[in-house]
Amino acid sequence: MIDFKQLISKEIEKATNIESEKIISYIEIPKDTNNGDYAFPCFFLAKSLKKAPQIIATEIKDKLEFDKKIINKIEVVGGYLNFFINRNLMTEQVLSKVSEQEEYGKSNLGEGKNIVIDYSSPNIAKPFHIGHLKTTVIGGALYNVYKYLGYNVIGVNHLGDYGTQFGKLIEGYKRWGDEYDLTDDPIDKLADIYKRINELCKQDEEVLNKCRENFKLLEEKDEYCVKIWNKFRELSIKEFQKIYDLLGTKFDSWNGEAFYADKTDEVIEILEKTGRLVESEGAKIIKLDDVGIDTPCIICKSNGSTIYATRDLAAIIYRAREYDFDKCIYVTSYEQNLHFKQIFEVAKLLGLDEKYTKGLEHVSYGMVRLPSGKMSTRAGNFVKIEDLLNDTINRAKEIIFEKNPNLENKDEVAKKVGIGAVIFNNLSSNRMKDEIFDINAMLNFQGETGPYIQYTYVRTKSVLEKAGYIPNLTDIVLDNLNDEYSQNIINIIYNFEDVLRQVIEKSEPSFLARYLIDLSKAYSAFYNENKIICNEKELQDARVYLTYVTNKVLRQASKLLGMEMPDKM
């Protein structure tokens, strides 16, 4: 497709001798379409040229030479230079691009680049609760978009399957294991054990030390500890997999923390050699005051066992060697900001190529809290993902019975709608915003929600079905799509590639979610305003075709977000 912004900036460059890169950063898309498709504000030139912005704009306009087939009109309004694209050209560009590309917007932008994304990463033996949803769906969406843009992506589920928490669980299991039957709902029971042992640790420092000792034994491959650790791990993964199946989440690697247990020695060795590893209160630490981080990074605990920072560092070395990553992205809540700041600094001491240390990126997101406060597995205050999904699926089913009782395969549709609602809800706003979990917001399927996107898609489907044919692009008379509703859709579809680029640039899938809302709204307005199947063949062809491309983009974009589309609902 023609990059109109680029084209305009090149022409302005010729007229002004300002480099086009600078110009392109000034070019904007006016909010009001009456001000054209692109605008170049000239205010910033006023000072150096000692002229009024309007005069500058007029002078630039006079020097510009444009093919009338591309730019219809250039207007000077205030200090702005407004460009109007030939609408038929824009329409033709969009329609042909969407139809000729099997998957619209797909590219090889990232060819040859490797991206590691570390996401979801739940803790073994703990319930999979709604606090884990964001990392799972944000990571999943980034995974899809990177891949779509031609990057080689490695999705890693860095399971929390190691650490003192296991020492605690082992201690609890030793004490009360007989009371529990782990054949059903094992995680709930392990969570209960975990809660109990934590309470006991609080009361009794000795118990806590025993827990730490258990972890040390686990590191030393003590037979009993390894055996029950394995048992907990297997039971947990089985439970997690159920949720991943529902959400459609996939990973290329399940190497969790334990995987790096035998790789931490090398980290310690390298750090020893730098002379930066110092003893403090019995532990081995790296001080980071020189880079403005007051809290040192602990590498070895005072009892000699490793800590998650050590294992994260080992993982960086491993991923650099194994995947040769250009970027290694960690999707976690901002609680861990300090931790990642620390290990990204310490990683610079590991003797790795700068490529790797520069490629480390922490994608953090806001906290999810319950109305009753912060979620805590220890305190037993949480909502399980499974329960939430069941609620939304049931809600979807209720609505189906109410609105479309004759629908076939209601269960399948309810599943897509209920899960779609949850996924979309988690991706629709800026990552950094904190969220107070509101079940009613999740169960609302009206307005800016996943089901709204699905509903719009289903409408395009049913229009196409009723039409019974897809017209030939060459038969479309473009003038039939010159109304504001159609043009709005065309503009949005034109911007798709740009949105995908922004998603990875800012690691912000919500851009894509907003995009889907915009496109759905634009189509709904168009649908409401126009009769698509009508008795004017030429008009009908054009509108059916526009429906066809909208359908395609809605499906593709939703798939990238991880949301499945029903055919009917």
Add this chain to the structure above:
RNA sequence: GUGCCUAUAGCUCAGCAGGAUAGAGUAGUCGCCUCCUAAGCGACCGAUGGGGGUUCGAGUCCCUCUGGGCACACCA
């Protein structure tokens, strides 16, 4: 106490490395189905936490105050 994040309609959120009259959804009121799915469309109502500053121009940048969140050495 120190550091980081955050503050936009009653509520939930948009606002592209400062640009034209701050946009949606939801709630409330009111319209639209003999017509392609009303989980929809349209209308009304309603907002930049306080105070300074930089700029031709500030929701956006800087300072400050206030409110909220997170983190701050052997948890992850």
